[in-house]
Amino acid sequence: MTKGRNTFEGYQAAKQEGREKLLIQYLEQLKTSRVKFQHVTGLAEMVATHITHQQQKPCNKATLLRNKRYKSLLLTFMAAHLGGGTQNLKLRDVGDEKAKALVTTVELKAANLEREVTRLKRYVEHLQKDQSAAPAALPAPDAKAHEQELHDIQLKYVRTCQALHGVLRHFESFLAVNAERRQIIDLTKRRNNVVVDADFAEPFVAWLKDNEGAGGAL
DSSP states (O other), rough: OOOHHHHHHHHHHHHHHHHHHHHHHHHHHHHHHHHOBHHHHHHHHHHHHHHHHHTTOOOOOOHHHHSSOOOOOOOHHHSSSSSSOBBBOOGGOOOOOOHHHHHHHHHHHHHHHHHHHHHHHHHHHHHHHHHHSSSSSSOTTHHHHHHHHHHHHHHHHHHHHHHHHHHHHHHTTTTTEEEEEEEEEEOOOOOSSSEEHHHHHHHHHHHHHHHTTTTOOO
């Protein structure tokens, strides 16, 4: 029984790996096309048709959406390649209480991040003015204190980004980052799906790009 089960599990793993490879290759092709999708089900249906043709075996969109690995690839593609016509999401449009609480949490974290970035920019400008006004032969007063404060602000910025990144990964089935538009979006809605617009999300998106390849990218 154990040998038979291992053989079946090996077959299933190989089957999933082959299908995942076809899915990734097809999504790469779609990136260069003009095809846009308003919802993940439309994308899943097109991908399923392609896989069926390539493998000469039936594959349907429900299979792709049930599998966590397949669905993650589809949602990641949707986050970066939304169809046109989307509008900003308003909190009153969210009916589910858990989703509403999540939207509020994300908005608060984004607002905190924006305040930290603004404070950091003002402090750097102030520090630059102090240094330019000081005599060239003398070090800037309290240099170590300024450096420590700058380090503390930068650390808060990084930790805020990491916290927001953790929230998005936990709820990755319906929240994602649109890196091109610098927005955080709700993948469960076709319209009014912008949770955090670019004005607030841009510092976080910039942090994601800087940390891509080191666990920062979604």
